[in-house]
Amino acid sequence: MSADPRPLSPHLQIWKWSLTMALSIFHRAANIAVAAGVVVLTWWLAAAATGPAAYDQFIMVLSSPFGKLILFGFLAAVYLHLFTGLRHFLMDMGYLLTIKTADQFGAAILLATAFFTVFTWFFLTGGM
């Protein structure tokens, strides 16, 4: 930025957040998290191709509490990005563009993300 003598008025610092504004940034954050999670999956494949020692190391890291947190977060990000992506698709088709419908659908996809994440986690791990 050039040295504009005029101050810039406050923006993000003072804005009162809403669900639709949060979902827009969640969509991007989930996108980054999914991309990062794919690196973990690549490590899984690479470890399997390298040999038993590397694979055991991968399993050890991912079955630690921290590793489980990473996997759980990855799962949540996949679902969230799936649903927010669907939301963008519908909005681009001209739906959900009133405050009421956008808020209702937004709340629904947050609930759906929580439900599918927990359901899938327990389905895959048997509750571990």
Next chain:
Amino acid sequence: MAQFTLPQNSKVTEGQAHNATSATTKNARTFRVYRYDPDTKENPRMDSFTIDLDKCGPMVLDALIHIKNDIDTGLTFRRSCREGICGSCAMNIDGTNTLACLKPIDEVKGDVAIRPLPHMPVMKDLVPDITHIVAQYASIEPWMKTESQAPARERLQSAQDADHLNGTDGKGPSACILCFCCSTSCPSYWWNGDRFLGPAILLQAWRWISDTRDEATGERLDALEDPFRLYRCHTIMNCTRTCPKGLNPAQAIAEIKKLMVARQ
């Protein structure tokens, strides 16, 4: 590139506190008002004014006028019609953009924070410099363009066609008063306002595109077919939420995007 923090010269400091209440005041309220004086080199500050609400009208604009009349005559803000049709007193009140004249004080809980429209260069106090956004408005050529022979009298339009402009509920694009509450509420416009036209201007673009008397629709769509001018809208919907007239710029932008696809 998005800059999430304020530049050094824009950081807001704590200002003076004025108390205009007395022992007999029953209805005291504190207003925290953004101040910037271009004659000093000082950073902007938040002054607080504690006033007696029984001495002014019910709207935030009434409180500002009371402060200017009776406490600090230097307080600077735009206002004119005081009934929500001129768009002059657009400002950020309690974290949301609206018209001070349409915002009842009792809708705000606690202290009433008043700042200029967000992410704009500030000329003085609550007055932003709108030169750029007005130039963007001019760039969409907001007038009727025709090639057909002009009729002897005005160009007529059916009631149904007029509904595209006025809206059956009176909230169509022609009800926009260009207060710029929406554009300055939009994070995309904050980060890319140099090239993204923003919701107010795109709503006006839609107003001319959807006018059945206008004959330059193709030309208008060509001008918007650009990664920045139109497509920085990510349906954050702050525009629709903040519009003091209850209009829906997000819907208008979606309609333009749909036309872009339909004409391919």
